[in-house]
Amino acid sequence: MIYNNFISKIPNGSLNDQWKNHKSTLKLVSPNNRSKLDIIIIGSGLSGGSAAATLAELGYKIKIFCYQDSPRRAHSVAAQGGINASKNYQGDNDSVDQLFYDTIKGGDYRSRESNVYRLSEISSNIIDQCVAQGVPFARDYSGYLENRSFGGTKVSRTFYAKGQTGQQLLLACYSAMSRQIGKGRIKMYTRHEMLDIVIIDGKARGIIARNLINGEIERHSSHAVIIASGGYGNVFFLSTNAMGSNSTAIWKVHKRGGYFANPCYTQIHPTCIPIHGNYQSKLTLMSESLRNDGRIWVPKKIEDALLIRNGNKIPKDIQEIERDYYLERRYPSFGNLVPRDVASRAAKERCDKGFGVVNNETKEGVFLDFTTYIKQYGKEKTNELGIHNSNEKTIQKLGKKGLKDKYGNLFHMYEKITNENPYETPMKIYPAVHYTMGGIWVDYNLMSTIPGCYVIGEANFSDHGANRLGASALMQGLADGYFIIPYTIADYLSEYIGKNNKKISIKHENFENSEKKVKNKIKKLLLNNGNISPDFFHKKLGNIMWKYVGMSRNENGLLKAIKDIQKLRNNFWKNIYIPGIDGFNSELEKAIRIADFLELGELISMDALKRKESCGSHFREEYKTKEGEALRDDINYKYVSVWEYNKGKPISEEIFHKESLIFNFSKLQFRSYK
Amino acid sequence: MKKLLSFVLKIWRQKNNKEKGKFYTYKVYDVSPNSSFLEMLDLLNNQIINNSKKETPIAFDHDCREGICGMCSLYINGRAHGKENLTTTCQLYMRRFYNINTIYIEPWRAKPFPIIKDLIVDRSSFDRIIMSGGFISVNTLGKTIDGNMIPISKENADKAFDSAVCIGCGACVAACKNRSAMLFVAAKISQFILLPQGKIERKQRVLNMVKKMDEEGFGNCTNTKSCEIECPKGISTENISLMNKEYIQSFI
Numbered sequence: 001m002i003y004n005n006f007i008s009k010i011p012n013g014s015l016n017d018q019w020k021n022h023k024s025t026l027k028l029v030s031p032n033n034r035s036k037l038d039i040i041i042i043g044s045g046l047s048g049g050s051a052a053a054t055l056a057e058l059g060y061k062i063k064i065f066c067y068q069d070s071p072r073r074a075h076s077v078a079a080q081g082g083i084n085a086s087k088n089y090q091g092d093n094d095s096v097d098q099l100f101y102d103t104i105k106g107g108d109y110r111s112r113e114s115n116v117y118r119l120s121e122i123s124s125n126i127i128d129q130c131v132a133q134g135v136p137f138a139r140d141y142s143g144y145l146e147n148r149s150f151g152g153t154k155v156s157r158t159f160y161a162k163g164q165t166g167q168q169l170l171l172a173c174y175s176a177m178s179r180q181i182g183k184g185r186i187k188m189y190t191r192h193e194m195l196d197i198v199i200i201d202g203k204a205r206g207i208i209a210r211n212l213i214n215g216e217i218e219r220h221s222s223h224a225v226i227i228a229s230g231g232y233g234n235v236f237f238l239s240t241n242a243m244g245s246n247s248t249a250i251w252k253v254h255k256r257g258g259y260f261a262n263p264c265y266t267q268i269h270p271t272c273i274p275i276h277g278n279y280q281s282k283l284t285l286m287s288e289s290l291r292n293d294g295r296i297w298v299p300k301k302i303e304d305a306l307l308i309r310n311g312n313k314i315p316k317d318i319q320e321i322e323r324d325y326y327l328e329r330r331y332p333s334f335g336n337l338v339p340r341d342v343a344s345r346a347a348k349e350r351c352d353k354g355f356g357v358v359n360n361e362t363k364e365g366v367f368l369d370f371t372t373y374i375k376q377y378g379k380e381k382t383n384e385l386g387i388h389n390s391n392e393k394t395i396q397k398l399g400k401k402g403l404k405d406k407y408g409n410l411f412h413m414y415e416k417i418t419n420e421n422p423y424e425t426p427m428k429i430y431p432a433v434h435y436t437m438g439g440i441w442v443d444y445n446l447m448s449t450i451p452g453c454y455v456i457g458e459a460n461f462s463d464h465g466a467n468r469l470g471a472s473a474l475m476q477g478l479a480d481g482y483f484i485i486p487y488t489i490a491d492y493l494s495e496y497i498g499k500n501n502k503k504i505s506i507k508h509e510n511f512e513n514s515e516k517k518v519k520n521k522i523k524k525l526l527l528n529n530g531n532i533s534p535d536f537f538h539k540k541l542g543n544i545m546w547k548y549v550g551m552s553r554n555e556n557g558l559l560k561a562i563k564d565i566q567k568l569r570n571n572f573w574k575n576i577y578i579p580g581i582d583g584f585n586s587e588l589e590k591a592i593r594i595a596d597f598l599e600l601g602e603l604i605s606m607d608a609l610k611r612k613e614s615c616g617s618h619f620r621e622e623y624k625t626k627e628g629e630a631l632r633d634d635i636n637y638k639y640v641s642v643w644e645y646n647k648g649k650p651i652s653e654e655i656f657h658k659e660s661l662i663f664n665f666s667k668l669q670f671r672s673y674k
Numbered sequence: 675m676k677k678l679l680s681f682v683l684k685i686w687r688q689k690n691n692k693e694k695g696k697f698y699t700y701k702v703y704d705v706s707p708n709s710s711f712l713e714m715l716d717l718l719n720n721q722i723i724n725n726s727k728k729e730t731p732i733a734f735d736h737d738c739r740e741g742i743c744g745m746c747s748l749y750i751n752g753r754a755h756g757k758e759n760l761t762t763t764c765q766l767y768m769r770r771f772y773n774i775n776t777i778y779i780e781p782w783r784a785k786p787f788p789i790i791k792d793l794i795v796d797r798s799s800f801d802r803i804i805m806s807g808g809f810i811s812v813n814t815l816g817k818t819i820d821g822n823m824i825p826i827s828k829e830n831a832d833k834a835f836d837s838a839v840c841i842g843c844g845a846c847v848a849a850c851k852n853r854s855a856m857l858f859v860a861a862k863i864s865q866f867i868l869l870p871q872g873k874i875e876r877k878q879r880v881l882n883m884v885k886k887m888d889e890e891g892f893g894n895c896t897n898t899k900s901c902e903i904e905c906p907k908g909i910s911t912e913n914i915s916l917m918n919k920e921y922i923q924s925f926i
Binding site: 164 | 705706708709710712713716717720722723724727729730731733735736737738739740741742743744745760761765767769790791794796797798800801804805806808809810811812813814815816818819820821822824825826827828831832834835838839841842865866868869871872
């Protein structure tokens with residue numbers, strides 16, 4: 001079988017027929033043959049976990065790997081706000097087409113039409129599936145499913161379980177997966193990390209993994225490999241990702257021939273808790289859903305901002321007329337619910353001008369204020385309860401209770417971290433690195449340029465374009481895992497039925513070579529005679545990335561970033577020091593991951609440099625409108641940038657390809673939220 | 675800038691499950707009161723790495739550092755996740771230790787949670803309990819009915835959610851003198867009996883999960899409620915009562 005590597009395989013026909021028609025052309029594997037086929041899955045979050053559960057349900061033999069001590073810890077667990085689906089339960093004229101339109105527009109017309117349409121179609125199934133699995137979604141008093149609204153949309157289509165939707169969805173797919181582990185169809189490898197992918201005859205046939213407890217290097221062979229290892233936001237050091245989230249799996253795929261698409265699209269989430277000091281190890285998100293009921297502002301007068309920062313004034317001292325609700329001012333039709341990239345840049349603009357309200361090194365932070373909600377909701381509630389002559393105190397009390405019911409755990413978390421009570425004083429927030437829209441290039445079947453290597457969830461690139469709308473990550477993870485990969489992977493695996501069904505021996509020389517390479521690298525790191533700890537390099541890299549490749553970028557900055565990263569990488573290999581020996585060694589784990597980040601960081605900068613336009617999260621200062629909005633260039637940049645690793649050469653010599661984006665059904669418009 | 679803090683730390687160190695462990699004493703300096711407990715340990719580990727080439731950093735479990743993944747553990751001054759209520763170790767901040775000089779740090783201590791290294795324990799027994807029945811046996815290919823065809827009262831949905839928030843950290847076991855895992859198991863049982871979807875398999879589920887829990891070596895509940903006090907997610911022991919009722923009914 002010959003696989004032509006770099007063809008997107010978008011089916012013919014109109015958008016709403018494509019997936020249906022495509023499925024009818026895909027080959028099948030009969031139930032009695034499925035148990036003869038082995039599939040390896042890397043990552044056990046929403047996409048990997050759901051893929052494992054469903055593929056095992058179908059009868060395939062699965063090995064799944066995660067670096068945590070249990071699949072229930074995957075970082076999907078931390079997603080707060082919710083999951084989108086075009087059910088139109090609220091009767092606000094939502095539809096598959098509307099969700100498709102919002103997502104395409106939200107991604108600033110840099111995603112694939114057919115993938116996004118398929119996602120919108122499947123979204124409804126996901127909710128039904130999860131309800132059946134026992135996910136306790138929020139319900140209204142009549143017993144039906146409740147919805148709320150998120151940034152970049154004008155309808156309420158987000159299903160949620162308080163502020164812990166990701167946790168509930170992950171636990172449901174973890175349970176489904178556990179059921180299959182119990183049956184013996186899935187073998188779970190916890191505290192294991194994939195350190196290489198093994199290619200035999202041009203196809204993905206296995207992996208090299210490291211057992212993180214005893215340091216042993218293991219070989220595992222299979223008929224196909226699915227990468228579901230999540231995003232690479234930790235390249236910025238400070239991010240909302242879990243501490244262990246890393247790019248090693250996708251980077252190894254890239255180094256072995258998997259093309260990398262749109263590496264520079266990094267979502268900056270507007271509502272994180274601002275940075276406090278240089279001891280900080282990570283940033284914590286406050287769900288975007290808070291913007292439903294919170295209003296964002298900074299003082300109108302720069303003197304007031306200064307007084308607040310110095311602690312000489314509190315938010316209550318600033319009169320309504322002296323406050324600048326800048327999102328409502330600039331974007332009257334969407335207000336506080338503009339998409340994440342727009343909200344992030346607007347916050348940066350205010351803070352750059354000196355209006356920030358947080359007394360940290362960078363003076364960065366804005367208020368997220370719930371006073372209006374407390375008043376409105378409290379008043380409504382007193383009416384409902386028939387309390388006449390209600391006083392201010394009762395209204396406040398009921399209003400705060402309403403907030404607690406909706407966002408209790410988020411408010412609790414905020415108070416823990418900042419030591420401020422958000423029921424009494426507005427939250428302070430600032431943008432931070434969150435989700436990466438770029439990733440391994442995949443075709444419509446979610447297969448990378450390496451035959452037999454599939455990439456799903458945040459680890460691939462296809463559905464969110466240059467900016468992801470809120471509550472869409474969970475949707476994509478589950479769509480890929482539950483409903484897409486089971487169909488498309490069968491098409492590939494069907495080739496292995498009959499006389500082709502030869503298992504690959506782990507004694508094959510390519511396994512040998514890959515293992516040797518991995519072992520040598522570990523040896524080199526452990527024996528290096530340096531004196532600098534891994535964390536130092538990670539923080540340094542993060543500083544470079546945030547400063548020059550963060551919320552706004554320009555040519556000189558990016559050129560500097562590339563140089564600085566190269567220098568830092570040299571320094572790393574010269575001076576890295578890892579205490580201890582091979583075996584359980586978290587410093588070694590970190591160093592292996594950082595070595596990959598130090599290469600990926602350069603590619604991200606190269607990609608940002610090449611894209612001489614602004615779109616979604618990628619904001620080049622040279623390309624903006626008079627009002628400071630992102631200025632897209634559809635004539636020259638309506639493509640996916642795709643990078644091919646040039647074997648044996650430095651990152652700076654990667655080969656550049658383009659996948660032209662074809663928009664047959666949506667009209668490319670200037671993205672306005674005014 | 676607030677005053678930086680310093681502490682004397684007595685930390686349990688143990689090479690692996692076979693060798694004996696003991697407390698070691700460390701001093702950590704320049705701790706910001708705004709840093710988290712784990713960031714304080716990061717700082718200590720960096721001090722260890724920079725000061726000596728002989729000693730290895732302290733191994734501890736952590737990941738999301740947002741209080742939701744359940745990976746962090748630690749027995750701090752005799753309490754699971756420290757003395758603050760409704761808190762995981764990663765969400766415990768050093769400002770709470772302002773007047774404390776010495777901090778004792780130990781791993782979870784329970785036979786079904788064998789020590790892997792230093793402060794890290796193996797909690798895979800929890801996973802095995804879930805495998806034995808902590809699910810609804812639905813085919814995950816999406817051929818289910820519309821979500822609104824199964825109406826659920828708001829009260830029940832909310833209650834099910836309150837039980838479902840368990841993060842599987844194991845603090846309940848660590849806090850219990852009997853090393854009972856009943857709060858963990860009961861939370862899952864309750865979530866499913868409160869929802870119509872979970873009722874079909876209810877008998878088998880409770881029997882399987884309780885059996886597995888016993889096999890793994892967890893003790894029984896004697897209603898001292900220390901699990902409830904230490905649970906970072908505030909899961910109530912009412913769940914245990916509900917599970918007991920369910921267990922007895924499963925024989926009828």
